[in-house]
Amino acid sequence: MTTTSATPRLAVRHLTKRFGALIANDDVSLTIAPGELHCLLGENGAGKSTFSACLYGLLQPEAGEIEIDGVTAELTSPAKAIASGIGMVHQHFVLVPSFTVLENIVVGTGSGLRLDMTAARGRILDLSRQFGLEIAPDRLVADLSVGEKQWVEIVKALYLGARLLILDEPTAVLTPQESERLFAIIQQLKASGIAVILISHKMNEVMRSDRVSVLRKGRLVGTVTTKDVTRDDLTMMMVGRPVAQVHARSKPGAGETALSFTGVSLAKGGRTHLKNVTLDLAAGEIIGIAGVAGNGQDELLEAVAGLVRPDSGSIHLRGEDIGALSVHDIARRGVGYVPSDRFRDGLVSDFSIAENLILGQHWDERWRSGPFLDETATRRSAEQAIASYSVMASGPDMLCGRLSGGNAQKVILAREFAKARHLLLCNQPTRGVDIGVIEFVHGELLRKREEGCAILLVSEELEDIFALSDRIAVMFRGEILGIFPRHEADIARIGPLMAGHAHGAAA
Amino acid sequence: MIERLGYRIEPRSETTARGRTLAVGVALAASLVLCALLFLAVGVSPFAAFQSLAQGAFGTWRAATETLVKATPLIFTGLATAIAFRARLWNIGAEGQVFAGAMFAYWCQSALAGSSAWIQLPVIIIGAMVGGGLYAGLAAILKTRFRVDEVISTVMLNYIIVFALSLLLLKGPWSEAGGFFEQTAKVDPGSILPILFDKTRLHLGFLLALIAAAFVYLMIRKSPVGFEIRAAGSNLRALEVQGTNSRRVILMVMLISGALAGLAGMSEVYGVHYRLKAGAITSYGYTGIIVAILGLLNPWGVVIAAILFGALVNGATFMQIKTGVPSALIYAIEAILLLFYLAGWAASSFKLKRIKP
Ligand SMILES: Nc1ncnc2c1ncn2[C@@H]1O[C@H](COP(=O)(O)OP(=O)(O)OP(=O)(O)O)[C@@H](O)[C@H]1O
Ligand SMILES: [Mg+2]
Numbered sequence: 119m120t121t122t123s124a125t126p127r128l129a130v131r132h133l134t135k136r137f138g139a140l141i142a143n144d145d146v147s148l149t150i151a152p153g154e155l156h157c158l159l160g161e162n163g164a165g166k167s168t169f170s171a172c173l174y175g176l177l178q179p180e181a182g183e184i185e186i187d188g189v190t191a192e193l194t195s196p197a198k199a200i201a202s203g204i205g206m207v208h209q210h211f212v213l214v215p216s217f218t219v220l221e222n223i224v225v226g227t228g229s230g231l232r233l234d235m236t237a238a239r240g241r242i243l244d245l246s247r248q249f250g251l252e253i254a255p256d257r258l259v260a261d262l263s264v265g266e267k268q269w270v271e272i273v274k275a276l277y278l279g280a281r282l283l284i285l286d287e288p289t290a291v292l293t294p295q296e297s298e299r300l301f302a303i304i305q306q307l308k309a310s311g312i313a314v315i316l317i318s319h320k321m322n323e324v325m326r327s328d329r330v331s332v333l334r335k336g337r338l339v340g341t342v343t344t345k346d347v348t349r350d351d352l353t354m355m356m357v358g359r360p361v362a363q364v365h366a367r368s369k370p371g372a373g374e375t376a377l378s379f380t381g382v383s384l385a386k387g388g389r390t391h392l393k394n395v396t397l398d399l400a401a402g403e404i405i406g407i408a409g410v411a412g413n414g415q416d417e418l419l420e421a422v423a424g425l426v427r428p429d430s431g432s433i434h435l436r437g438e439d440i441g442a443l444s445v446h447d448i449a450r451r452g453v454g455y456v457p458s459d460r461f462r463d464g465l466v467s468d469f470s471i472a473e474n475l476i477l478g479q480h481w482d483e484r485w486r487s488g489p490f491l492d493e494t495a496t497r498r499s500a501e502q503a504i505a506s507y508s509v510m511a512s513g514p515d516m517l518c519g520r521l522s523g524g525n526a527q528k529v530i531l532a533r534e535f536a537k538a539r540h541l542l543l544c545n546q547p548t549r550g551v552d553i554g555v556i557e558f559v560h561g562e563l564l565r566k567r568e569e570g571c572a573i574l575l576v577s578e579e580l581e582d583i584f585a586l587s588d589r590i591a592v593m594f595r596g597e598i599l600g601i602f603p604r605h606e607a608d609i610a611r612i613g614p615l616m617a618g619h620a621h622g623a624a625a
Numbered sequence: 626m627i628e629r630l631g632y633r634i635e636p637r638s639e640t641t642a643r644g645r646t647l648a649v650g651v652a653l654a655a656s657l658v659l660c661a662l663l664f665l666a667v668g669v670s671p672f673a674a675f676q677s678l679a680q681g682a683f684g685t686w687r688a689a690t691e692t693l694v695k696a697t698p699l700i701f702t703g704l705a706t707a708i709a710f711r712a713r714l715w716n717i718g719a720e721g722q723v724f725a726g727a728m729f730a731y732w733c734q735s736a737l738a739g740s741s742a743w744i745q746l747p748v749i750i751i752g753a754m755v756g757g758g759l760y761a762g763l764a765a766i767l768k769t770r771f772r773v774d775e776v777i778s779t780v781m782l783n784y785i786i787v788f789a790l791s792l793l794l795l796k797g798p799w800s801e802a803g804g805f806f807e808q809t810a811k812v813d814p815g816s817i818l819p820i821l822f823d824k825t826r827l828h829l830g831f832l833l834a835l836i837a838a839a840f841v842y843l844m845i846r847k848s849p850v851g852f853e854i855r856a857a858g859s860n861l862r863a864l865e866v867q868g869t870n871s872r873r874v875i876l877m878v879m880l881i882s883g884a885l886a887g888l889a890g891m892s893e894v895y896g897v898h899y900r901l902k903a904g905a906i907t908s909y910g911y912t913g914i915i916v917a918i919l920g921l922l923n924p925w926g927v928v929i930a931a932i933l934f935g936a937l938v939n940g941a942t943f944m945q946i947k948t949g950v951p952s953a954l955i956y957a958i959e960a961i962l963l964l965f966y967l968a969g970w971a972a973s974s975f976k977l978k979r980i981k982p
Binding site: 423424425444445446447448449450455457462463464465466467468469473477478480481486489490491493 | 848856
């Protein structure tokens, strides 16, 4: 990789972005060559998304210069950024749910009032064929899975003619297979000279880049050539300390049955989400659900949380049938639920951290004094949560919409872990959190388990599943195809099941 | 063009409360200027016009209390709209809920005519809240059970109730015996809202409106109910996932909103006109929407905006007498205010940045 010879695709000099007293990007300078895959690495709240937002014209830096292909660019709006050849896929989706895929891609792209939909459809199909992205132009975005939305976002950026593509944690929501496909696409993009900025907390992905820039507390710690460094070097640069990977764990206790599914089935919108699921989870046990996203994992957890009602079968929580209980009643029985889509299901962005921490429990005696909410009590508990989860925030009154992605996730974890006395439903708990926090979350989950809490863990990260589970269940099209004690489970047995090959006979 | 002057217009990452307050201030100033031009156009000195307007609104103790009388129903309807809009429920139906409140209060009270004020007053207050609340609740049920958009249902309900009152008054059981007009007979003296100060028309309704504002303020800011209202205004789905029944929240917000609007109808009928007729209670609901928006959906902001509107209406009559400017001009001023505010609000989400020294 030679970056000195040609004009860089992107040159950023002395970029500084402040939010009030907080300096989110402090004098950051870097260059990216055409065809380079450049990773941004840093802890939650280090300023990666802020940096990308400045490049994409969503935020205006206080100081600094941006050059694209040697030309100074005034990126005062996304429209200008797009015109300069910058494309971006956001950490949180910005698609319009009630529009079709096609409409979402072409919205705002027409010249004048008329849009040539036929031509647009043709180009989109070409692009998706060229890069092997499976998208159906006429489906409603509301009906797409999280992973499918990601493809639409990427095709949209390509459709807009990006020469520099910024991907803010794209793989956080992709399955391992989809991530592989993304990297294949990136290879092709690189071959055609498109530069890619990739933000990821996953070290194995970071190691596949050409160069890595590490940010810490808004400052650029350094830019290194990836093949010259190890993962541990990068971790040190990023966190400033080595991060332990394994946690000691005790043998599973033979607890009583905390949660049991008996023949649970659910179909909606013409699709089978759960098919005759029968499963027992003991107190003090962690069952990891492995599977490609969209195979019923979300619905499995939602059914327990009371958000969807199964068509048949029953779910018992500590011996009690919860089929007729409301979401609130179930939560009050000591069930915590970490949803996969945190900004849609988990947080009110206009609320402060303190308020989000009591969301759903705002009628509880302990948060009230008389008819009013007890702000002293909620603030005090928020301060504790901020400290113990090291949420990077100005204080309990900071609005959650202003938190970085990983820090927002920590707020949800703090609330739900506290709620879960008997059962914790965890959907992608480590999505988008940095490795220091992953270590912390793993520790917390195991501590909960020691306390006798039963945990149902859904994660795209097989690393999470293998590191934490006592038993591993594989889901495919709503069905549990197999369940193994952890020591018997390995990728060779689980992989084929995840692809739906029921007897491990890979086609 | 502006860039040649060395400035650039940039979007702000977020609009601040200060920005919005500023927008209101700018809207006020801009509408003053525009009104001055209007006055000039009809050949009246703007200075004289504004002076007589202010004099008519606040010049004497009596004028000032009269302004508050005019503001009273607008405080109620402004609060009603503000609370619904806070939860992102677009209740356009304060107008109909004012009618429903007045009618239900009248229905309850007319059965008690002759009894003591200690009985009749609580009955009209509670009756108005129940009537307005139930009528708004209808829209809530249409929304949660049948997915009828609240904008459509509330507007539709506005028409229905105006028609219903007309029917009841024209040939119906409520029409004044031997009367020519579409109105009821005078209400029983025991049901009339007491006057607060001698030789004024300022009545108990104004005090109730201030209490309502304080109540709404405390509720939104500090209570679990307000917590739900604010959460619903931002992310209803998250509230639901966390175990709050969103149907209950929608119903609750509409009930409170309708109850507040209902009080406006009661206060006009029993505080000002002493009989029920459409003319006594018309248009407060719609004006309340403007009041709520100009009051930034904040209860105290609503009180201030309502008093401002009361002052405009009250001062206008005096202005007409003194300068000959038609008092109907006031409605143009109200509209101008709103338009400038909306423009100012949009503008406050941008900022001007110096790009060259
Ligand atoms: N609008 C805002 N107002 C105030 N502070 C903000 C705002 N947006 C971001 N911040 C702060 O800026 C810092 C950097 O945030 P940013 O989103 O760039 O982090 P990040 O590196 O992308 O983290 P993550 O990995 O968690 O996504 C954080 O401390 C965040 O709280
Ligand atoms: Mg981020």
